[in-house]
Amino acid sequence: MKFEAVKWQDDIISSIRYSILNNSLGHAMLLCGQKDECFKLANAVADAILCEGKDASFCGSCPSCVKLNAGSHPDKIVVTPKKASMGVEEIRDFSANVYIKPYFGGRKIYIFKDADKLTVAAQNALLKLLEAPPSYVLIIMITPKEEDLLPTVLSRLIKYTLKLPSWQQVLQYLSEKYPEKKEMAAFCARFCDGNPIGAEQLLKENGFFDKRKRLLIFLGKLTKNEKSAVFDFANYLTDDKDNFEENLGFIFAILRDCVMLNANLGEKAVINSDLCKELTALSKRVTNTKIDRVIKEFSMANENIKKNASFALTVTNTLLSVWEEIHD
Numbered sequence: 001m002k003f004e005a006v007k008w009q010d011d012i013i014s015s016i017r018y019s020i021l022n023n024s025l026g027h028a029m030l031l032c033g034q035k036d037e038c039f040k041l042a043n044a045v046a047d048a049i050l051c052e053g054k055d056a057s058f059c060g061s062c063p064s065c066v067k068l069n070a071g072s073h074p075d076k077i078v079v080t081p082k083k084a085s086m087g088v089e090e091i092r093d094f095s096a097n098v099y100i101k102p103y104f105g106g107r108k109i110y111i112f113k114d115a116d117k118l119t120v121a122a123q124n125a126l127l128k129l130l131e132a133p134p135s136y137v138l139i140i141m142i143t144p145k146e147e148d149l150l151p152t153v154l155s156r157l158i159k160y161t162l163k164l165p166s167w168q169q170v171l172q173y174l175s176e177k178y179p180e181k182k183e184m185a186a187f188c189a190r191f192c193d194g195n196p197i198g199a200e201q202l203l204k205e206n207g208f209f210d211k212r213k214r215l216l217i218f219l220g221k222l223t224k225n226e227k228s229a230v231f232d233f234a235n236y237l238t239d240d241k242d243n244f245e246e247n248l249g250f251i252f253a254i255l256r257d258c259v260m261l262n263a264n265l266g267e268k269a270v271i272n273s274d275l276c277k278e279l280t281a282l283s284k285r286v287t288n289t290k291i292d293r294v295i296k297e298f299s300m301a302n303e304n305i306k307k308n309a310s311f312a313l314t315v316t317n318t319l320l321s322v323w324e325e326i327h328d
């Protein structure tokens with residue numbers, strides 16, 4: 001994999017490439033952040049080191065790169081847990097493997113894809129090896145956050161924390177990749193602020209864009225004097241109860257937008273930027289104090305549903321309370 005496949009991490013990549021070229025990369029590093037992105041970077045690092053070229057990048061055509069492309073390079077090993085966690089037993093297997101010299105070239109690279117799943121005992125069992133592994137070894141650990149590892153393990157790793165892109169960067173990326181979905185991309189990038197993978201997944205989902213509009217219409221009806229809207233809304237949410245958390249996310253995004261508009265922060269502060277007209281109308285009918293209470297009601301409903309309360313009953317009662325709050 002080429003470094004170019006890893007987005008938004010130019011500073012880290014230049015620093016790592018510089019270290020590879022100067023032979024100062026050390027023998028153990030930690031990549032911290034969104035796991036899939038960290039894994040991409042770990043692969044790019046491994047491939048740059050194992051490539052037979054001399055410029056710290058994956059050339060794609062040397063015998064080593066051909067093997068890497070085919071996923072059959074014996075000196076790049078991805079270590080994954082066999083069960084929910086990774087224990088001492090697996091570290092023993094790993095330690096035995098480490099002392100087998102590389103098959104090609106000079107290095108052997110281990111990527112711990114889920115280092116956060118190492119048990120405390122397993123981490124302790126790794127300490128010695130992390131302190132002084134054979135010179136040809138590079139261990140790359142991946143965790144969402146550094147607190148996932150013991151301080152004694154951390155102190156033996158060179159740490160790189162992957163940066164989250166801004167929503168504007170995510171929007172640019174999505175707009176280039178899906179030019180036909182620009183309007184939706186604007187929503188996804190802001191709705192999943194700082195989470196490019198979530199934003200892209202949402203963009204690929206069918207129907208979410210209209211779903212959000214429907215929820216806005218229901219909320220609009222609630223703020224008018226139509227009490228029957230409570231039951232229509234409750235039925236709608238109940239029919240789609242498997243997606244309640246997602247619906248709730250959309251509802252919160254709509255309410256948040258109303259708060260922004262009521263605070264006169266302007267349309268630029270709005271997540272549902274394609275619905276500004278409708279949102280402005282809605283926000284005029286509810287004060288921010290009331291929106292706060294409505295958000296609390298919905299959050300409480302979510303907690304109760306997680307505790308196995310009856311869905312239909314909880315949602316109906318919540319919407320009745322919401323209606324009372326708004327028309328108080």
Ligand SMILES: [Zn+2]
Pocket residue numbers: 050051052053058059060061062063064065
């Ligand atoms: Zn190569």
